[in-house]
Every structure is written in C-alpha cells, then in structure tokens.
Amino acid sequence: MSIAALNSANLNAGQKVAVKYFTVAMVLFFAQCLFGMLAGLQYLQPDFLYNVLDFNVNRMVHINAMVVWMLFGFIGSVYWLVEDESGTELVGAKLANVNFWILTLAVTVVVLVYLFVQTGPGTKETIWFINEGREYIEAPRWADFGIVACVLIFFYNVAATFMKGKWSGISGVLVLDLVALAGLYLAGMFYTTNISMDQHWWWWVIHLWVEATWEVLVGCIMAWGLMKTLGARRKIVTTWLYIEVALMFGSGILGLGHHYFWIGTPEYWFTIGGFFSALEPIPLVAMVVHAVYDSGTHNFRNSNHPALAWLIAHAFGNFFGAGVWGFMHTLPQINLYTHGTQWTASHGHLAFFGAYATIIIAMIYIAVQKWRGDVWMSGDLADKGWKWKWSLGLLNVGVVGMTVALLISGYEQSFVERALEGSTWGGYFSAQTQPWFIQGMHWRMLFGWVTTAGVVLLLWDLATIGKKETRRAIDPTVTPATT
Amino acid sequence: MADTPWWASEDVWRKWAIWVTAFMAVVLIFLTFDTVAKITAGGERVPGYDVINKRIFYTFNADRNMQEPVIGGDAPLFGKMLSAGEAEELVNLGKLTVQAKNCMNCHTLLGNGAYYAPDLTKAWLDPAWGAESVREQLMVSFLMDPATNARTYGTGRRMPQLDITEDEAKGIVAFLKWMSSIDTNGFPKGFTPIRQEESS
Amino acid sequence: MIDPVAISNILAAAVAGALVIMFGAIYALLFAFSRLKQRPVLMIWAYLAYAVLVVAVGVLSITLNMRGFWQAVAVVMVVGYFVAPRLIWNLCAGTHSTEPGDGLGTVRHS
Numbered sequence: 124m125s126i127a128a129l130n131s132a133n134l135n136a137g138q139k140v141a142v143k144y145f146t147v148a149m150v151l152f153f154a155q156c157l158f159g160m161l162a163g164l165q166y167l168q169p170d171f172l173y174n175v176l177d178f179n180v181n182r183m184v185h186i187n188a189m190v191v192w193m194l195f196g197f198i199g200s201v202y203w204l205v206e207d208e209s210g211t212e213l214v215g216a217k218l219a220n221v222n223f224w225i226l227t228l229a230v231t232v233v234v235l236v237y238l239f240v241q242t243g244p245g246t247k248e249t250i251w252f253i254n255e256g257r258e259y260i261e262a263p264r265w266a267d268f269g270i271v272a273c274v275l276i277f278f279y280n281v282a283a284t285f286m287k288g289k290w291s292g293i294s295g296v297l298v299l300d301l302v303a304l305a306g307l308y309l310a311g312m313f314y315t316t317n318i319s320m321d322q323h324w325w326w327w328v329i330h331l332w333v334e335a336t337w338e339v340l341v342g343c344i345m346a347w348g349l350m351k352t353l354g355a356r357r358k359i360v361t362t363w364l365y366i367e368v369a370l371m372f373g374s375g376i377l378g379l380g381h382h383y384f385w386i387g388t389p390e391y392w393f394t395i396g397g398f399f400s401a402l403e404p405i406p407l408v409a410m411v412v413h414a415v416y417d418s419g420t421h422n423f424r425n426s427n428h429p430a431l432a433w434l435i436a437h438a439f440g441n442f443f444g445a446g447v448w449g450f451m452h453t454l455p456q457i458n459l460y461t462h463g464t465q466w467t468a469s470h471g472h473l474a475f476f477g478a479y480a481t482i483i484i485a486m487i488y489i490a491v492q493k494w495r496g497d498v499w500m501s502g503d504l505a506d507k508g509w510k511w512k513w514s515l516g517l518l519n520v521g522v523v524g525m526t527v528a529l530l531i532s533g534y535e536q537s538f539v540e541r542a543l544e545g546s547t548w549g550g551y552f553s554a555q556t557q558p559w560f561i562q563g564m565h566w567r568m569l570f571g572w573v574t575t576a577g578v579v580l581l582l583w584d585l586a587t588i589g590k591k592e593t594r595r596a597i598d599p600t601v602t603p604a605t606t
Numbered sequence: 607m608a609d610t611p612w613w614a615s616e617d618v619w620r621k622w623a624i625w626v627t628a629f630m631a632v633v634l635i636f637l638t639f640d641t642v643a644k645i646t647a648g649g650e651r652v653p654g655y656d657v658i659n660k661r662i663f664y665t666f667n668a669d670r671n672m673q674e675p676v677i678g679g680d681a682p683l684f685g686k687m688l689s690a691g692e693a694e695e696l697v698n699l700g701k702l703t704v705q706a707k708n709c710m711n712c713h714t715l716l717g718n719g720a721y722y723a724p725d726l727t728k729a730w731l732d733p734a735w736g737a738e739s740v741r742e743q744l745m746v747s748f749l750m751d752p753a754t755n756a757r758t759y760g761t762g763r764r765m766p767q768l769d770i771t772e773d774e775a776k777g778i779v780a781f782l783k784w785m786s787s788i789d790t791n792g793f794p795k796g797f798t799p800i801r802q803e804e805s806s
Numbered sequence: 807m808i809d810p811v812a813i814s815n816i817l818a819a820a821v822a823g824a825l826v827i828m829f830g831a832i833y834a835l836l837f838a839f840s841r842l843k844q845r846p847v848l849m850i851w852a853y854l855a856y857a858v859l860v861v862a863v864g865v866l867s868i869t870l871n872m873r874g875f876w877q878a879v880a881v882v883m884v885v886g887y888f889v890a891p892r893l894i895w896n897l898c899a900g901t902h903s904t905e906p907g908d909g910l911g912t913v914r915h916s
Contacts, residue, residue: 245703256705463717545798552759614900
C-alpha cells in the first residue's frame with residue numbers, strides 16, 4: 124500500500140493551516156510570473172493590451188503578487204514550526220483557519236479591483252477603496268487595515284502558543300521580529316501631499332522589511348530548519364541566530380540611508396548610507412565561513428534533496444542578489460547614475476528570488492514531505508527526480524538570465540540617459556531605443572519564459588513528488604550526525 | 607570537549623543582539639526627527655507649496671558640486687497668484703491624482719517607481735515642453751488626452767487614457783512644478799533644464 | 807560631499823564594486839577551507855583572492871573619486887574584510903567547542 128497520499132492526519136493543527144498558506148503562495152507565485160510576462164511583453168509590443176490592461180496595472184499585480192506570496196510563505200512557515208517549537212498545540216486552530224480565509228478573500232478582492240477598476244478619480248476615496256498608487260504597498264487603505272488585523276490575529280496565535288507552551292531563543296527572536304514587521308507596516312499607512320515625506324516613510328516599510336525584518340525572519344526559519352533537517356544542536360543554532368541578528372540589524376537598520384540620497388533628505392545620509400552599505404555584506408561573509416566550518420564538523424545525512432538544493436540556491440542567490448548586485452551600485456557616486464534605471468530592476472529580480480523565493484520553496488518541499496507521511500525524498504527517486512531538478516535549473520537560469528539582461532539594459536540606460544544626454548525625457552527615450560537596451564529587453568523576455576516554465580514544473584512537482592513512493596524518509600536526527 | 611569561551615556564549619550574544627539593535631534603532635529615531643524637520647514642506651530642502659507662484663530654475667552650485675533648484679521672481683501658475691492655502695490645495699489634488707492614477711507603476715518620482723516611462727522629478731523643467739511660456743497648457747492638454755498627444759520618441763509607448771479631468775490635470779502640473787523645486791542632491795545626474803529665458 | 811564617477815569610469819566602478827564582494831567571499835571561503843583541511847597552500851590562494859579585493863577597493867576608490875571620509879570607508883573595507891573571516895572562524899570554533907567530537911582538534915585530524 125502506498126504510504127504517500129496527501130493526508131492531513133500527518134500534520135499537526137498549525138501545519139494544517141500552513142499548507143493552506145503555502146498553496147495560495149504558490150498560486151500567487153504563478154500569477155507573479157504571468158503578469159511579469161505581460162509587463163515584459165509591453166516593452167517589446169507597447170500596443171499590446173493598451174488601454175485594456177496597461178503596463179502600470181500589470182506591473183502592480185506583478186510586484187504585489189510577489190509581496191503577498193512571500194508574506195503567505197512566511198506566515199505558513201511560522202505556522203509550520205510553531206507547535207514543534209513551543210511543544211504544545213496551537214491555541215486557536217479555528218481562529219487561524221478563519222483568519223486564513225479572510226486574508227485570502229481580501230487579497231482576491233484587492234486583485235480583482237486592481238484588474239477591473241484599475242484607477243479612480245483624484246480623491247481620498249480612490250486611495251481608500253481602489254489603489255493607493257505607492258509602489259509595493261498599492262493595496263487600498265481598507266485592505267491595509269484588514270492586513271494589520273489579520274497579522275495581529277496571526278501574531279496573537281503564535282505568541283499565545285509560545286506562552287502556553289515554552290519559549291526558546293528562536294521563538295523569542297521570531298515574536299519580536301513579527302512585532303517589528305507588523306509595526307513597520309503602519310509607517311506606510313498614511314497620506315501626505317509632500318512627496319519627500321511620503322518616500323521617506325515608504326522606505327521605512329520597504330527597506331526595513333526587506334533588508335532587516337524579513338532577513339531575520341528567514342534566519343529564525345533557517346535556525347529551526349537546521350535543527351530539524353540536519354540535527355544541528357539548539358545551543359549553537361541559537362547563538363548563531365543572535366550573532367546574525369546583531370550583524371543584520373547592526374548594518375541593516377542604518378543601511379536605510381542608501382535610499383535617502385536623492386529624495387530631498389539631507390546630505391548627511393550620503394555618509395551614513397555609504398558607510399553602512401559597506402558593512403551590509405559582512406553577514407554574508409559570516410555565512411560563508413560558518414557553512415564551511417559546519418561542512419567539516421558534521422557528516423550530515425539529508426532526507427530531503429529538493430529542499431537542500433533550494434537552500435543552496437538560497438545561499439548563492441542571497442549572496443549575488445543582495446550582496447554583489449546591491450553593492451555594485453549602492454555608493455552615491457555611482458548610484459547617482461543608476462538610481463531609477465533598469466539596474467534597480469536587475470538587482471530586484473535576483474535579490475527577491477535569491478533571498479526569499481528560494482527559502483520558501485525549500486520550506487514547501489519540507490512540508491510536502493511530511494504531508495505525505497514522511498516519504499523518501501533523498502536521491503534515487505522513482506522518476507530520477509527530473510521534475511524538481513529541471514524546475515530548479517529552469518528557475519535559476521531564468522532569473523539569472525533576466526538579471527543579466529536587465530543589467531545590460533540598465534548600464535546602457537544610465538550611460539546614455541544620465542551620462543551623455545543630461546537626464547532629460549529626450550535622453551530617457553534615446554536610451555530606450557538603443558539596440559543594446561532593446562536587445563536586453565528581448566533577452567529578458569526569453570528568460571521570462573524560462574522562469575515561467577520553471578514555475579509550472581515546480582507546481583507540478585510539488586503536487587506530485589513522492590506520490591507513488593513506498594519508502595520512508597531517513598531521519599537525520601536519529602542517526603548520529605557527527606563522525 | 608571544552609567550555610564555551612565567554613565571548614562565544616549564547617548569553618553574551620543575546621545581549622549583543624539586543625544592544626546593537628536598540629542602539630541602531632535609537633540612532634535612527636534621532637536622525638528621523640532631524641530629517642523629518644528638514645523635509646517638511648516650507649523648509650530649505652523642500653519648499654512650501656506656494657512656490658508654484660514663483661519661477662523655478664536650475665543652476666550648478668560649485669560649492670556643493672551639484673545642481674540645485676533656485677526660486678526666482680513671480681511666475682504664477684495658470685496666470686493666477688494663489689494664497690498658501692490655495693496652493694497647497696492644488697498641489698494636494700495633484701498628489702492625490704498621481705496616486706489614484708497609479709502613475710508610479712510606469713514612471714519614477716524622485717527616482718522611485720517603475721522604469722517604463724520617464725522620471726517625473728524634474729518634469730516641470732524638462733526641455734520636452736519647448737518653451738517656458740507654453741509648457742503649462744501643453745502639460746494640461748497632454749494629461750487630459752495622452753493617447754492623441756503622445757510623443758513616443760520612437761518607442762511606441764503611449765500613456766494610457768486615464769480620464770484625468772481639467773482640474774486634476776492642473777493639480778498634477780502644480781504638483782510637478784512644486785516637486786521640481788525639491789533639492790534632490792543633484793539627482794538626476796547632470797540634468798539639462800528647459801531653455802531658461804531669463805535668470806532673475 | 808561626493809564627486810560622482812566620471813562617465814568613462816562607470817563600468818569600471820561597477821565591476822570593482824562587484825569584485826570587492828565576490829573576492830571578499832572567495833577569500834573567506836578559501837581561508838576557511840585552508841584552516842579546515844589544514845592545507846597551507848590554500849591559504850596562499852586565499853591571500854591572492856584578498857589581494858584582488860585590495861586592488862578592487864583601490865580601483866573603486868579612484869573611480870569613485872573618494873576623498874576624506876570616503877577614503878576612510880575604503881580603509882574600513884580593506885581592514886574589515888581581512889579580519890572578518892578570522893573573527894567569524896574563531897567564533898565558529900568557540901560556539902562549537904562543547905560539541906562532542908567536533909571541536910577544531912578533531913576536525914583537523916579527520
């Protein structure tokens with residue numbers, strides 16, 4: 124008899140909620156690619172869907188789908204580990220379910236309004252009910268309140284569960300980080316006429332999420348994952364989580380300064396932004412050294428090859444996307460040319476994928492394995508694991524390809540528009556019509572197809588991997604992990 | 607087996623994590639108070655909204671090694687001097703419209719947004735409008751009917767029809783004029799402004 | 807105050823910035839492997855990687871017209887990237903010292 128059917132009986136109450144979040148996350152990942160493809164196509168065929176589904180709508184859905192699927196992935200991951208880490212049952216399983224459906228319904232309504240209403244008159248009502256028109260946080264104000272309410276319920280559920288059960292270093296960092304993450308969102312929930320003030324607080328949300336609190340959240344998930352999948356020792360993992368928090372927040376909080384060069388904010392941000400940007404790669408160096416150290420001290424047995432492969436993709440993607448692509452153009456002397464060009468798009472694609480998409484996908488592979496009753500997911504899979512290997516390959520090649528293509532276009536853009544033609548509209552369009560730029564856009568489109576093929580294959584694999592498996596997974600925590 | 611040295615202990619690093627985070631947060635809060643004061647409209651870096659009554663032009667400041675906006679004599683927008691309150695109301699309508707029409711997912715403002723259409727930071731000063739005397743009317747006509755008035759410079763990209771009313775269009779123009787007066791530390795690089803007919 | 811990069815140096819500056827980070831990591835990687843495997847020859851390669859980093863920082867500071875404060879940032883990078891892997895390695899050894907069979911001593915002979 125096959126042991127490998129998807130069976131909720133294999134999951135605890137928190138994990139049952141988690142797999143719902145993961146499912147929606149993957150649907151939104153596909154939507155992100157779909158709308159990214161439409162927007163990318165409009166660079167090549169500007170009349171495509173003109174006045175029907177314009178670039179601004181497609182691009183908004185593209186980036187919003189990404190933010191929401193990553194948040195769903197994080198929430199799912201936290202629900203996944205909360206019972207295990209607290210040693211007790213989730214306090215509000217029913218509440219968590221209701222909360223999931225409300226949040227999912229709200230996201231659906233927001234997207235439908237984006238697609239079918241799109242824009243409104245220049246009034247506060249538009250901002251409350253249609254679209255806030257602020258990149259990444261376009262969700263209308265009613266949805267902002269809905270999101271905050273849902274996140275607070277989620278937070279209550281997690282914190283109360285730890286309170287009922289037991290606290291640990293990991294759960295302590297996790298809960299404090301969630302408070303900061305939710306609190307920072309408030310900085311994006313007000314309207315002001317003053318565009319400098321608007322952008323100043325907007326960066327509090329965007330930067331302090333993406334380059335600080337999200338990173339620490341991922342750190343917590345990783346810490347738990349290392350104990351569970353590789354049998355790493357709690358004391359060491361916790362110490363390293365603290366080290367990581369010190370390095371991340373130590374460099375990341377004031378790293379905010381590198382967004383304050385050109386938006387009307389004072390010149391002292393050059394100094395602060397430049398200095399802390401130079402420090403931001405230090406946590407990455409720490410991870411490199413520590414990974415090597417661990418490889419020598421342990422002889423790990425891994426029970427989930429796709430998850431481990433995605434974790435390796437995370438390490439590389441985070442390093443190149445956030446580290447190399449970030450530092451390449453972060454100092455103000457060069458950022459003056461690259462700010463607001465396709466350089467940013469290049470950096471954004473690789474960094475979001477490398478730092479966040481990869482680790483959530485790894486987490487979902489871990490979830491699928493348990494959902495199917497701890498099936499075998501090491502080497503030697505029935506179909507040689509071609510689906511996960513190809514989807515991993517296609518997604519990584521696709522995103523790296525898009526990143527390089529956008530970088531070439533971005534370099535051409537900053538050179539022609541900014542350096543040669545005096546940053547005018549004429550200069551902008553002149554840059555947009557140069558062969559190097561246009562070819563970059565064609566290559567981006569091609570690699571967009573590769574990426575989308577990877578996503579389709581990934582979804583297929585997640586739905587089927589281990590289905591016909593009859594072997595149980597090896598348990599890395601039972602077999603002694605050290606030599 | 608050896609004891610964990612004190613500098614590598616969990617306890618010490620918990621304290622470091624807390625103190626480093628708290629210290630950085632406190633520094634950020636102090637800087638935020640200062641920055642918010644400096645970017646409040648009406649200050650040196652971000653002028654008050656009634657700057658739309660004035661002529662705005664752009665010059666190179668050798669001491670700062672960057673270009674900066676300079677506020678000149680009277681040049682009322684749409685031929686009408688506005689009180690501080692009226693000016694703010696008009697700029698506010700423009701900002702609301704910019705958000706309501708989702709401009710930022712094609713354009714960049716202060717360099718932030720999307721890269722499908724040109725940056726709007728210095729749109730008011732852009733040479734694309736030909737001459738200072740005709741630009742405000744050209745801008746209003748363009749915004750109200752971008753499909754017909756589109757100049758795509760060979761890209762084929764046209765701004766979509768966004769049903770912008772005349773009042774909203776005037777608001778946007780006021781907002782763009784005000785935004786061009788913000789001191790952006792020389793961004794965008796080496797900007798060549800519209801032919802400046804006088805430099806009062 | 808900043809002095810923006812000259813037009814002809816944009817590419818050099820961007821490449822130098824990328825190389826600083828990449829060779830910072832390669833140095834860290836080789837350094838760690840050399841200590842782990844007790845292979846002094848790897849340490850030579852590590853220092854060669856570090857030398858590339860120093861050159862890249864030099865190119866960066868010239869192309870970005872760094873003076874005053876910015877030169878101090880360049881120095882902090884040169885020094886910081888040199889000591890960071892050492893400090894992190896010691897931290898690894900320190901935090902792992904209570905693990906059975908897993909302190910540096912056993913690793914070195916495994």
